[in-house]
Amino acid sequence: MAARRRALVIGGSLSGLFVGTRLLRDGWDVRIFERSSVELSGRGAGIVTQRQVPATLRALGLSVPAELGVDISRRQILSRDGQVTATAEKPLRATSWMLLFAILREAFPPERYELGRDLVRVEQDEHAVHAVFADGSRATGDLLVGADGFRSSVRPHLAPDLEPLYAGYVAWRALVAEEAFPEDLHRQLFGFFTFGLPEHQQMLGYPVAEGASPSDGLSYNIVWYKPTDGASDLPRLLTDRNGRRHDMSIPPPLIADDVVADMRARAKAAFAPQFQQALELAGRPFFQPIYDLETPRMVAGRVALIGDAAFVARPHVGAGTAKAADDAMSLGDALRQDRPVAEALLAFEAERLPIGRRIIERARQLGTYLKRDFASEAERQAAQPFRDPEAVLVQNAVLDFL
Ligand SMILES: Cc1cc2nc3c(=O)[nH]c(=O)nc-3n(C[C@H](O)[C@H](O)[C@H](O)COP(=O)(O)OP(=O)(O)OC[C@H]3O[C@@H](n4cnc5c(N)ncnc54)[C@H](O)[C@@H]3O)c2cc1C
Structure with missing residues (x-):
């Protein structure tokens, strides 16, 4: 029997949990690494959300309260x-x-979600990708997903000079x-x-x-x-x-x-x-x-960026959580095809890069x-x-x- 493909997800917030849940359901051996050493909790403010979010939660087989807000x-x-x-x-x-975090977190196997794991570097060769953590430990996978937000430590692997504006x-x-x-x-x-x-x-x-x-x-x-x-x-x-x-x-x-x-x-x-x-x-x-943060690329070899790690639009569109959900599902869809990981990631990027750009552009227009x-x-x-x-x-x- 073929070994299960291993996915390393960096960042245990909404994007990380969306993609981790999706890949787990598709048969991947998933580990989520979250930098915070304590459980993430209420980021204070309430958020505007879009229809994609409950639709994705349901598509992932999660139970969504009748009143999601x-x-x-x-x-x-x-x-x-x-x-x-x-x-x-x-x-x-x-x-x-x-509320969104609790739905995703409670359904994700706790033994696959590791707190206090601070990624400092990504390395890859033709066979695998390696996550290197601040304490010197390493993890090896077939795929690494940077779901580590605005100040992503994965992003420099793809776009070293990118600065938020x-x-x-x-x-x-x-x-x-x-x-x-x-x-x-x-x-x-x-x-x-x-x-x-x-x-x-x-x-x-x-x-x-x-x-x-x-x-x-x-x-x-x-x-x-x-x-x-x-x-x-x-x-x-x-x-x-x-x-x-x-x-x-x-x-x-x-x-x-x-x-x-x-x-x-x-x-x-x-x-x-x-x-x-x-x-x-x-x-x-x-x-x-x-x-504004706009990555010029979302993938490199076996590494992909999703959610705020890739694009942070001004909040006027209220798109952040919907974008996180859609990125995760698009990545999952691309990886389901029978093809090498790097090839699947290029298909994911072809679908999601133009959408990230359009959201950024629209949010900029609203900001005028x-x-x-x-x-x-x-x-x-x-x-x-x-x-x-x-x-x-x-x-x-x-x-x-x-
Ligand atoms: C002020 C504000 C208002 C917002 N309002 C809305 C709204 O109304 N509607 C909406 O849809 N969205 C809104 N958003 C955006 C939305 O919250 C995010 O787009 C969405 O939650 C996806 O975030 P993420 O998971 O990609 O990143 P984040 O939530 O930033 O999570 C990244 C995670 O990665 C972890 N991490 C970072 N570095 C490392 C590392 N080196 N190693 C391991 N882990 C690491 C972090 O600790 C964090 O837990 C708002 C955001 C802000 C800041």
Whole structure:
């Protein structure tokens, strides 16, 4: 009997679990290596998700709760003085990272999921691929999948010089528990995907699932895309409460108090009273600088990149989890054909590279609402369809352009 083919999956978050589950079901001998030495847990915020995610979970034979989150069908724009200036019917599903993670993690054999395994290098020869870990240990496989996110350690094996590009704005985020909402505010906000759209800024608010189970309740998620100069303002935001400068992002508890106070004051001046009230009820806000990351290739020999390790699009499309699921299924499909691994990976890349690029491009277009200066008049004209508030209302968080 032929030996089972061995897959080494680097990264034990959503992409790693999607692909690990798929390959295991197709008969591969799969090991997932996760750098974190403690179990991954709620990445804080709720997320918008797309139909691919529950469809993939079901295709993998996993049990998906009837309520994978909260369905929101109506959208609205609130002006600075709190009036509804536009509405639209455009459904959206919001869930929580933790809920998706729990479904995948609980179904994956624990003995195949190894915490505290920090990949530092990938090597390959004509017969196999080798993962080399920080503690000097090694693992050998027929295939290695880099599902290790934005700061991937696998990616340099394929694209050594690739750097994320700062988009010129940050996303401030805050959460409010549903119980904290006064009745009147709840009525005005909770059933909607709500936008505040002063020129060059966006505030979004929507209910999301909260924890690892649908019964954990709902929260209200607030996201403020705020232009922030990369040379002058961003370094100040990335300097923590102890005066230490962080590189690309900062752990939320370390964000300096004056930075948070300044954010609250500016939000008050720019957005509707309903948003202000929700922000007052929210826990401590935190921010994430927004970057574009676009790999020029997704495969090299026996190595493939999926999910955020390959492409990180700005969050306006809400595509990250759907892309992770689709990458995993496409890779699984390509590997099912009877052909050498490297050949199967090229077929996977031919399918997924153009899609990753289209998502990045669309997210960039949606981000032009936040942009003040354009390199040329032609660039300004090209951005025009994405700068009208009523267009923003219906274009955000949908994947129907694919
Ligand atoms: C602010 C924000 C908002 C978002 N909102 C949405 C949204 O609304 N909708 C949506 O669909 N998506 C959203 N996303 C994106 C979404 O969460 C991801 O696209 C999706 O979860 C897939 O991530 P991933 O598994 O590829 O990478 P990650 O979740 O980054 O996981 C990578 C894993 O690899 C591990 N790792 C890293 N390096 C190594 C190493 N050297 N060795 C071993 N392990 C390693 C990490 O510890 C981590 O667990 C958002 C992301 C952010 C940051």
